[in-house]
Amino acid sequence: MRSYSYYVLDVFSGVRYKGNPLAVVLTGSDLDIKSYADIAREFGYSETSFIYYSPEEKALKVRSFTPTGFEVGGAGHNLLGAVAAAILIGWDIFAGQQGGKFVIMKDDIIGLSVDQSIPGAPIIGMRQNTARILAKVSNEDVARALSLKTQQVLSEDLSPAVVSTEATHLMVPLKDIAALGAAVVEKKLLIKIAEQYGFEGFYCFTIVKNDPQYLAQARFFNPGIGIDEDPATGSAAGPLAGYLLQKGYVKPETDYRLLQGAEMGRPSVIHFNAGDEGIWISGSAVIVMEGKIHI
Incomplete structure (x- = not known):
């Protein structure tokens, strides 16, 4: 022994x-x-x-x-x-x-x-690598996998996108906190979409308005590797930081905070700072x- x-x-x-x-x-x-x-x-x-x-x-x-x-x-x-x-x-x-x-x-x-x-x-x-946007995924497919209405998934400047740093995840922008809280994973659909597009998990997020503490709130689902929901996911926060930088939602070389895990009763605070030379998650x-x- x-x-x-x-x-x-x-x-x-x-x-x-x-x-x-x-x-x-x-x-x-x-x-x-x-x-x-x-x-x-x-x-x-x-x-x-x-x-x-x-x-x-x-x-x-x-x-x-x-x-x-x-x-x-x-x-x-x-x-x-x-x-x-x-x-x-x-x-x-x-x-x-x-x-x-x-x-x-x-x-x-x-x-x-x-x-x-x-x-x-x-x-x-x-430190993570700079983010690469690899593919888009339809709102309808994402909404079905999360048991949401299609209009609860954003589709304009922010829309579902496969983003990679060291890890590759699907960034899923949702309309508001209510949509984030209402998401319920259809495991088979999520796994099927992940296999089709070559990513690991769904990182659902919403930009938080008028909150001095957090830029965004998030949830992470990856049942394909045995994670039904994760309270804090640094490997997905990095791609999100890079995605938001490329879309103009964050300033380069600037510190922001993200809240994850609140729905699980395990609130987690993830700090991120994204720039042209890479992304820092802390x-x-x-x-x-x-x-x-x-x-």
């Missing part, structure tokens, strides 16, 4: 029992795929991250899996929570690095920024539990 220490963090929140829960397992080295999948299924969170520090590569190594055994990449809550866990338990994960802070997510090098001014809740920034994370897992 092998035993590994783990921590559970609430990610994209500076408050416990909010945000997106993530298990982070300290492995010491790479595991076999079956072990990754078994542990992720046992925790049952939308994603579980596995970390160790590689002295040879002078970097924290991270891999993440869903409960269905699907490996997740990109700069999302799975990476933010993994980095926060390493920092909070005292690992010096940036020693010897040249040209800025970074981690290795599977095989990809991802740039980071770290602010530890708030004890116990570091603010981690993760937020806090706090440890809520720790223990040992045996395989």
Whole structure:
């Protein structure tokens, strides 16, 4: 029997029992795929991250899996929570690095920024590539997949679009908060559309009017990989930031905040800043539990 220490963090929140829960397992080295999948299924969170520090590569190594055994990449809550866990338990994960802070997510090098001014809740920034708009999807198809009326899905300057940074998701602009709250996923239809257009999940959002805190509010659905709904999705917030920049809804190199997870009772705050050189997604994370897992 092998035993590994783990921590559970609430990610994209500076408050416990909010945000997106993530298990982070300290492995010491790479595991076999079956072990990754078994542990992720046992925790049952939308994603579980596995970390160790590689002295040879002078970097924290991270891999993440869903409960269905699907490996997740990109700069999302799975990476933010993994980095926060390493920092909070005292690992010096940036020693010897040249040209800025970074981690290795599977095989990809991802740039980071770290602010530890708030004890116990570091603010981690993760760099994503500039966004690419790949395709449009019809309002009628999107509305059916979300059990909404066609007129609740916007169709003019903002309309359903497949957008990619490291991850590829469908950006779904909705009319208002009421439409966002009314969305109910028809799983088979959503999966069919995602397979047809080559994206992962639906990132539904609405621009919030007259709110000094948030530019937008969002929900994320990705049942194709076992995520019925996610409280916070950094890998989708990046494409949204890039999409809104290209459509003129945000200013370049300017900080904005996005609220996700409110409908689930787990409000999550995602900060984003988009520019010509890339997109930064950032937020806090706090440890809520720790223990040992045996395989």
